[in-house]
Amino acid sequence: MTIMVNKLEYLKETASQTAGPYVHIGLAPKQAGFDIFENNFGNVLAGPKTKGERIRVEGRVIDGSGTPLRDVLIEIWQANAAGKYNHPADRQKKPIDKRFRGWGRGCSDFTTGIWAFDTIKPGAVMGRNDRPMAPHINFWIVARGINVGLSTRMYFSDEQAANARDPVLNLIEWEVRRKTLIATREERKGHVVYRFDINIQGPDETVFFDI
Amino acid sequence: MKLPSEQYGEFYQRDRTIHPPAHAPTYKTSVLRSPQKTLISLQNSLSEITGPVFGADELGPLDNDLIMNYAKTGLPVGERIVVYGYVLDENGRPVRNALVEVWQANAGGRYRHRNDTYIAPIDPNFGGCGRTLTDANGRYFYRTIKPGPYPWRNNVNDWRPAHIHYSISGSGWAQRLITQMYFEGDPLIASCPILRTIPSEAAVRQLIAPLDRNAGIQLDSLAYRFDIVLRGSRATWFENAVQPDDPMQGE
Numbered sequence: 247m248t249i250m251v252n253k254l255e256y257l258k259e260t261a262s263q264t265a266g267p268y269v270h271i272g273l274a275p276k277q278a279g280f281d282i283f284e285n286n287f288g289n290v291l292a293g294p295k296t297k298g299e300r301i302r303v304e305g306r307v308i309d310g311s312g313t314p315l316r317d318v319l320i321e322i323w324q325a326n327a328a329g330k331y332n333h334p335a336d337r338q339k340k341p342i343d344k345r346f347r348g349w350g351r352g353c354s355d356f357t358t359g360i361w362a363f364d365t366i367k368p369g370a371v372m373g374r375n376d377r378p379m380a381p382h383i384n385f386w387i388v389a390r391g392i393n394v395g396l397s398t399r400m401y402f403s404d405e406q407a408a409n410a411r412d413p414v415l416n417l418i419e420w421e422v423r424r425k426t427l428i429a430t431r432e433e434r435k436g437h438v439v440y441r442f443d444i445n446i447q448g449p450d451e452t453v454f455f456d457i
Numbered sequence: 458m459k460l461p462s463e464q465y466g467e468f469y470q471r472d473r474t475i476h477p478p479a480h481a482p483t484y485k486t487s488v489l490r491s492p493q494k495t496l497i498s499l500q501n502s503l504s505e506i507t508g509p510v511f512g513a514d515e516l517g518p519l520d521n522d523l524i525m526n527y528a529k530t531g532l533p534v535g536e537r538i539v540v541y542g543y544v545l546d547e548n549g550r551p552v553r554n555a556l557v558e559v560w561q562a563n564a565g566g567r568y569r570h571r572n573d574t575y576i577a578p579i580d581p582n583f584g585g586c587g588r589t590l591t592d593a594n595g596r597y598f599y600r601t602i603k604p605g606p607y608p609w610r611n612n613v614n615d616w617r618p619a620h621i622h623y624s625i626s627g628s629g630w631a632q633r634l635i636t637q638m639y640f641e642g643d644p645l646i647a648s649c650p651i652l653r654t655i656p657s658e659a660a661v662r663q664l665i666a667p668l669d670r671n672a673g674i675q676l677d678s679l680a681y682r683f684d685i686v687l688r689g690s691r692a693t694w695f696e697n698a699v700q701p702d703d704p705m706q707g708e
């Protein structure tokens with residue numbers, strides 16, 4: 247006789263579906279053109295008392311024809327200036343900044359396709375096996391035509407030494423592709439801006455991760 | 458003592474066979490919006506295990522009531538429904554304090570969005586969005602108007618079945634999910650190009666909410682149940698040095 251083994255009882259993750267063209271209604275109603283919630287989630291992460299260097303991160307998400315997506319929605323997640331995530335699973339011996347959640351949500355402009363976040367530059371977070379990660383911001387990108395949200399990371403052009411040792415950047419076998427994750431630092435009228443264009447396809451396709 | 462779901466281990470590898478591929482030509486917009494190179498697989502670090510935490514004080518009292526949260530001169534037109542369900546992880550454990558955000562068309566299939574030009578009228582009393590947090594059992598609910606189907610430009614005669622868009626934030630960044638809920642019995646489900654991007658029939662079935670006659674409000678609203686499964690995480694039997702362990706914190 248054949249003896250069957252008991253089945254392992256895992257549930258299956260719910261399948262992803264595109265955010266569609268009207269994602270703004272649910273996640274950024276003001277952008278859709280109306281006012282409904284008293285408290286709106288937005289693209290300003292740093293308040294006046296948040297510790298750290300004020301930065302703006304801005305860019306576009308560009309499709310395979312070279313056209314910027316004008317209906318994209320992006321969320322970012324980052325550590326505070328000390329390199330600590332505001333979450334109970336982060337047990338590094340570093341201070342939480344009560345004035346900084348580290349999360350923001352932004353949309354591209356319907357005309358130009360430019361999105362932006364006002365935040366602070368994160369500190370370095372310890373990675374796996376006690377190898378520090380270079381400062382970085384985690385990105386999640388959804389839009390019409392994107393079936394599963396795209397995950398990537400943004401690193402900083404002025405952190406060359408830390409970037410060269412970063413365990414995640416070093417995991418990317420093709421050195422030429424690592425630069426797709428590095429935002430360029432600029433100064434505009436005394437404000438620090440990091441420019442980060444994300445290419446979904448093409449010769450300069452941004453590295454996306456299966457996290 | 459911590460419950461297993463609060464141990465914050467690495468998330469299980471995502472089973473990509475149940476998700477739509479990035480490049481799905483029957484859904485035409487995906488063609489130029491899909492990466493062509495392979496995704497680089499990352500073992501979870503703190504960046505993926507942690508994620509934003511939301512508080513009940515950030516939401517308003519009507520945020521989960523789409524019938525009332527934009528009512529200006531009267532009630533919105535359409536079938537009154539309650540939608541409820543549980544947010545669980547792959548281990549079957551409740552995901553508490555998950556942020557569930559929903560948006561949808563009105564009863565005529567029209568969205569309150571500056572880019573929607575469908576001929577069906579805007580309902581002056583319907584906004585079409587809501588949000589809520591799951592409770593200690595992972596349960597959520599909201600009430601709304603059943604959305605109508607609508608045509609869209611893909612092939613010239615494609616229609617979306619009635620659906621509600623969902624965005625779910627669990628405890629970890631790697632659990633972030635966006636999806637759509639459909640309604641039992643909708644004849645447009647079988648031919649929907651967006652649903653058909655999903656390669657697994659079981660995964661499609663999981664997106665269809667059954668009518669739950671017991672959960673409805675008598676003489677008022679029908680109810681649909683939609684359970685959501687987010688990625689589960691590994692129990693930490695043996696530390697794999699995801700991070701240096703600090704026994705003084707994190708209790």
Ligand SMILES: [Fe+2]
Nearest residue numbers: 266617620622
């Ligand atoms: Fe839709």
